[in-house]
Amino acid sequence: MSAALIAFVTTFALVLAVELPDKTFVASLVLTTRFPWKAVLAGVSAAFAVQTLIAVGFGSVLTFLPDRLVSVIVGVMFGVGSAMLLREGFRTGDDGSHDASRGGAAPVSFRRAALTSFGVLFAAEWGDASQLATAGLVARSAQPLAVGLASLAALVTVAGLAVLLGRKLRTKLRPRLLQRIAGVVFAGFSLIAFGTAILG
Structure with missing residues:
Protein backbone atom coordinates (compact mmCIF):
# COMPACT_ATOMS: atom_id res chain seq x y z
CA MET A 1 0.00 0.00 0.00
CA SER A 2 1.44 3.39 -1.02
CA ALA A 3 2.16 6.15 1.48
CA ALA A 4 -0.50 8.36 -0.11
CA LEU A 5 -3.19 5.67 0.20
CA ILE A 6 -2.24 4.99 3.81
CA ALA A 7 -2.44 8.73 4.55
CA PHE A 8 -5.85 8.93 2.83
CA VAL A 9 -7.37 5.97 4.69
CA THR A 10 -5.92 7.03 8.04
CA THR A 11 -7.11 10.62 7.68
CA PHE A 12 -10.60 9.65 6.48
CA ALA A 13 -11.13 7.24 9.39
CA LEU A 14 -9.80 9.69 11.97
CA VAL A 15 -11.77 12.72 10.80
CA LEU A 16 -14.96 10.67 10.40
CA ALA A 17 -14.60 9.33 13.95
CA VAL A 18 -13.92 12.80 15.35
CA GLU A 19 -16.77 14.55 13.53
CA LEU A 20 -19.66 12.08 13.78
CA PRO A 21 -20.46 12.94 17.41
CA ASP A 22 -19.23 16.52 17.05
CA LYS A 23 -21.01 19.86 16.68
CA THR A 24 -20.41 19.72 12.92
CA PHE A 25 -22.92 16.89 12.59
CA VAL A 26 -25.46 18.56 14.89
CA ALA A 27 -25.09 21.97 13.27
CA SER A 28 -25.55 20.54 9.77
CA LEU A 29 -28.61 18.62 10.93
CA VAL A 30 -30.12 21.69 12.59
CA LEU A 31 -29.47 23.89 9.55
CA THR A 32 -31.29 21.36 7.37
CA THR A 33 -34.40 21.68 9.54
CA ARG A 34 -34.38 25.41 8.78
CA PHE A 35 -33.10 25.73 5.22
CA PRO A 36 -33.38 23.78 1.93
CA TRP A 37 -31.06 20.78 2.12
CA LYS A 38 -29.27 21.51 -1.16
CA ALA A 39 -28.31 24.98 0.04
CA VAL A 40 -27.13 23.63 3.39
CA LEU A 41 -25.03 20.92 1.77
CA ALA A 42 -23.52 23.42 -0.67
CA GLY A 43 -22.73 25.91 2.09
CA VAL A 44 -21.21 23.46 4.56
CA SER A 45 -19.24 21.69 1.84
CA ALA A 46 -17.75 25.01 0.74
CA ALA A 47 -16.88 25.81 4.36
CA PHE A 48 -15.21 22.43 4.76
CA ALA A 49 -13.27 22.91 1.52
CA VAL A 50 -11.91 26.28 2.66
CA GLN A 51 -11.08 24.98 6.14
CA THR A 52 -9.33 21.94 4.69
CA LEU A 53 -7.27 24.14 2.34
CA ILE A 54 -6.28 26.30 5.30
CA ALA A 55 -5.31 23.26 7.35
CA VAL A 56 -3.31 21.73 4.53
CA GLY A 57 -1.69 25.01 3.51
CA PHE A 58 -0.59 26.12 6.93
CA GLY A 59 -0.06 22.75 8.56
CA SER A 60 0.29 23.00 12.29
CA VAL A 61 0.42 26.84 12.28
CA LEU A 62 -3.29 26.84 13.18
CA THR A 63 -2.46 25.52 16.62
CA PHE A 64 -0.84 28.89 17.43
CA LEU A 65 -4.11 30.84 17.10
CA PRO A 66 -5.36 32.05 20.49
CA ASP A 67 -7.87 29.51 21.79
CA ARG A 68 -9.94 32.20 23.50
CA LEU A 69 -10.31 34.22 20.31
CA VAL A 70 -11.45 31.13 18.41
CA SER A 71 -13.98 30.31 21.15
CA VAL A 72 -15.37 33.86 21.15
CA ILE A 73 -15.81 33.86 17.35
CA VAL A 74 -17.57 30.49 17.47
CA GLY A 75 -19.75 31.69 20.34
CA VAL A 76 -20.81 34.81 18.46
CA MET A 77 -21.66 32.87 15.30
CA PHE A 78 -23.77 30.33 17.16
CA GLY A 79 -25.35 33.11 19.21
CA VAL A 80 -26.42 34.96 16.07
CA GLY A 81 -27.76 31.73 14.58
CA SER A 82 -29.68 31.00 17.77
CA ALA A 83 -31.25 34.47 17.81
CA MET A 84 -32.37 34.15 14.18
CA LEU A 85 -33.88 30.71 14.72
CA LEU A 86 -35.66 31.62 17.95
CA ARG A 87 -37.04 34.82 16.40
CA GLU A 88 -38.55 32.80 13.56
CA GLY A 89 -39.73 30.03 15.87
CA PHE A 90 -41.59 32.39 18.20
CA ARG A 91 -42.81 34.88 15.59
CA THR A 92 -46.44 35.85 16.20
CA GLY A 93 -49.20 36.18 13.64
CA ASP A 94 -48.54 32.88 11.90
CA ASP A 95 -48.81 29.52 13.59
CA GLY A 96 -46.74 27.87 10.87
CA SER A 97 -49.59 25.55 9.83
CA HIS A 98 -49.04 26.39 6.18
CA ASP A 99 -45.39 25.43 6.44
CA ALA A 100 -46.29 22.35 8.43
CA SER A 101 -48.70 21.20 5.78
CA ARG A 102 -45.92 21.41 3.24
CA GLY A 103 -43.47 19.72 5.58
CA GLY A 104 -40.72 22.02 4.36
CA ALA A 105 -38.58 24.87 5.55
CA ALA A 106 -39.75 28.48 5.43
CA PRO A 107 -39.06 30.16 2.06
CA VAL A 108 -35.53 31.52 1.83
CA SER A 109 -33.20 32.14 -1.09
CA PHE A 110 -30.64 29.49 -1.95
CA ARG A 111 -27.87 32.06 -1.69
CA ARG A 112 -28.86 33.23 1.77
CA ALA A 113 -29.26 29.69 3.08
CA ALA A 114 -25.93 28.60 1.63
CA LEU A 115 -24.08 31.65 2.97
CA THR A 116 -25.60 31.20 6.43
CA SER A 117 -24.63 27.52 6.43
CA PHE A 118 -21.14 28.43 5.23
CA GLY A 119 -20.68 31.02 7.97
CA VAL A 120 -21.91 28.80 10.79
CA LEU A 121 -19.82 25.79 9.80
CA PHE A 122 -16.75 27.85 8.93
CA ALA A 123 -16.76 29.36 12.43
CA ALA A 124 -17.59 26.05 14.08
CA GLU A 125 -14.73 24.26 12.33
CA TRP A 126 -12.10 26.95 12.93
CA GLY A 127 -9.53 25.39 15.22
CA ASP A 128 -11.72 22.29 15.57
CA ALA A 129 -10.21 18.88 16.31
CA SER A 130 -10.59 17.71 12.70
CA GLN A 131 -8.87 20.79 11.30
CA LEU A 132 -5.99 20.50 13.74
CA ALA A 133 -5.77 16.77 13.06
CA THR A 134 -5.60 17.48 9.33
CA ALA A 135 -2.83 20.01 9.84
CA GLY A 136 -0.91 17.59 12.05
CA LEU A 137 -1.31 14.69 9.61
CA VAL A 138 -0.06 16.87 6.74
CA ALA A 139 3.02 17.79 8.74
CA PRO A 144 -0.85 17.07 1.68
CA LEU A 145 -3.03 16.07 -1.27
CA ALA A 146 -4.06 12.69 0.16
CA VAL A 147 -4.67 14.10 3.63
CA GLY A 148 -6.61 17.08 2.30
CA LEU A 149 -8.85 14.99 0.03
CA ALA A 150 -9.50 12.45 2.78
CA SER A 151 -10.35 15.12 5.34
CA LEU A 152 -12.74 16.86 2.94
CA ALA A 153 -14.35 13.54 1.97
CA ALA A 154 -14.92 12.64 5.63
CA LEU A 155 -16.39 16.05 6.47
CA VAL A 156 -18.75 16.02 3.48
CA THR A 157 -19.79 12.45 4.40
CA VAL A 158 -20.69 13.60 7.92
CA ALA A 159 -22.59 16.60 6.52
CA GLY A 160 -24.44 14.35 4.06
CA LEU A 161 -25.57 12.03 6.86
CA ALA A 162 -26.69 15.01 8.93
CA VAL A 163 -28.62 16.49 6.00
CA LEU A 164 -30.39 13.17 5.37
CA LEU A 165 -31.43 12.93 9.01
CA GLY A 166 -32.43 16.59 9.08
CA ARG A 167 -34.69 16.17 6.04
CA LYS A 168 -36.49 13.25 7.67
CA LEU A 169 -36.97 15.17 10.92
CA ARG A 170 -38.28 18.20 9.04
CA THR A 171 -41.10 16.20 7.49
CA LYS A 172 -42.14 14.73 10.85
CA LEU A 173 -42.22 17.85 13.01
CA ARG A 174 -43.72 21.32 12.69
CA PRO A 175 -41.21 23.85 11.28
CA ARG A 176 -41.76 26.31 14.13
CA LEU A 177 -41.04 23.64 16.73
CA LEU A 178 -37.88 22.66 14.84
CA GLN A 179 -36.77 26.28 14.71
CA ARG A 180 -37.23 26.60 18.47
CA ILE A 181 -35.30 23.38 19.12
CA ALA A 182 -32.58 24.47 16.72
CA GLY A 183 -32.36 27.88 18.40
CA VAL A 184 -31.91 26.28 21.81
CA VAL A 185 -29.25 23.88 20.45
CA PHE A 186 -27.32 26.75 18.86
CA ALA A 187 -27.63 28.78 22.08
CA GLY A 188 -26.12 25.82 23.92
CA PHE A 189 -23.18 25.71 21.51
CA SER A 190 -22.73 29.47 21.97
CA LEU A 191 -22.67 29.17 25.79
CA ILE A 192 -20.18 26.29 25.62
CA ALA A 193 -17.90 28.34 23.36
CA PHE A 194 -18.08 31.42 25.60
CA GLY A 195 -17.54 29.22 28.64
CA THR A 196 -14.42 27.82 27.02
CA ALA A 197 -13.19 31.35 26.30
CA ILE A 198 -13.75 32.44 29.91
CA LEU A 199 -12.44 29.34 31.64
CA GLY A 200 -9.69 28.58 29.13
Missing part, protein backbone atom coordinates in the same frame (compact mmCIF):
# COMPACT_ATOMS: atom_id res chain seq x y z
CA ARG A 140 3.64 14.19 9.80
CA SER A 141 2.89 12.31 6.58
CA ALA A 142 4.15 14.82 4.00
CA GLN A 143 1.15 13.80 1.86
